[in-house]
Amino acid sequence: MKNIDVAIIMGSDSDLPIMKDAAKFLEDMNISYEIKILSVHRTPEKAAEYVEELKAKNVKVVIGGAGGAAHLPGVIAAQIPIPVIGVPIYTKTLNGVDSLYSIVQMPSGIPVATVAINGAKNAAILATTILGISDETIHQKMIDYKASLKEGVIAKDQKLQTLGYEEYMKNM
Numbered sequence: 001m002k003n004i005d006v007a008i009i010m011g012s013d014s015d016l017p018i019m020k021d022a023a024k025f026l027e028d029m030n031i032s033y034e035i036k037i038l039s040v041h042r043t044p045e046k047a048a049e050y051v052e053e054l055k056a057k058n059v060k061v062v063i064g065g066a067g068g069a070a071h072l073p074g075v076i077a078a079q080i081p082i083p084v085i086g087v088p089i090y091t092k093t094l095n096g097v098d099s100l101y102s103i104v105q106m107p108s109g110i111p112v113a114t115v116a117i118n119g120a121k122n123a124a125i126l127a128t129t130i131l132g133i134s135d136e137t138i139h140q141k142m143i144d145y146k147a148s149l150k151e152g153v154i155a156k157d158q159k160l161q162t163l164g165y166e167e168y169m170k171n172m
Contacts, residue, residue, distance in 0.1 A: 003058045006033040006127050009050075009076065011066040013037055015089050018118045019065045022087070025124035029141050031131065040075040047072075051079040061127040064112075065120060067091045070102035073112045083130050085123045086112045 006026055010019045019035070026033045034057075040047045054062065060082060064073030067089030077084035088099035096117035104114040115122040125145075132139035160168045 001053070001056050004032045004034050005059070005131055006031060006061045006063060006124075007054055007057075007059045008033055008035040008063045009038050009065070009072060010035075010089075011037070011039050011041075011070070011072050015065045015067065018089055019063075019087065019120045022063050022065075022120040022124035022127075025121050026128070029124075029128050029138065029145075031128060031138065038072070040072045041069070047075060048079070051076060054080055054082075061085065061130050063087060063120070063123045063127055065089055065123075066103070067096070067099045068093070068102070070099040073103050073114075074106050074110060077106070077112045078110050083127075084112050085126050086114045087120045087123045088114065088117045090118050 008019055008022050008026075010016065016037075023033060023035055036050065038047055038050055054076075062073070062076050062080070062082065062084045064076055064084060065087035066072040068091050070086070070088055073084050073086035086103035088096050088103050090096035091098055100114070100117055103112055106112050113126060115126065125142075128138060129142055132142050163171065
């Protein structure tokens with residue numbers, strides 16, 4: 001079994017358009033990951049088996065995306081003593097607030113770090129930051145990434161100051 005740093009898990013293939021942002025960021029950072037569709041409601045035995053695989057693969061962080069009754073991240077967190085980051089997925093019924101509450105309102109002793117609704121990229125950024133605690137190369141990548149964010153804001157402001165508001169808006 002190949003070791004991986006991050007496992008990305010989602011409850012349904014309908015979550016993949018959101019969760020791909022986490023995979024893309026990890027790829028950009030050259031961090032090993034795998035991605036799976038796994039429903040803790042429809043396939044509870046498979047979910048339990050996969051947690052055992054995570055242990056064998058020496059996974060360091062799990063990113064779990066789920067919508068509605070979004071129990072996936074919490075069920076995983078209850079079974080493995082590593083950081084789990086929940087990504088609440090937008091739902092038409094309650095605009096993702098149901099997903100958010102399902103993930104963020106975990107009982108004492110079973111924490112799940114939670115990002116914004118559809119915030120898969122932020123989940124990957126948080127996972128990368130966690131990995132950077134014990135890996136100087138990854139830590140430096142995060143320093144560089146944050147510096148690029150700063151440079152981007154400065155460049156946008158310079159463009160706004162040069163063009164003025166109305167011309168800037170035409171070019172957006």
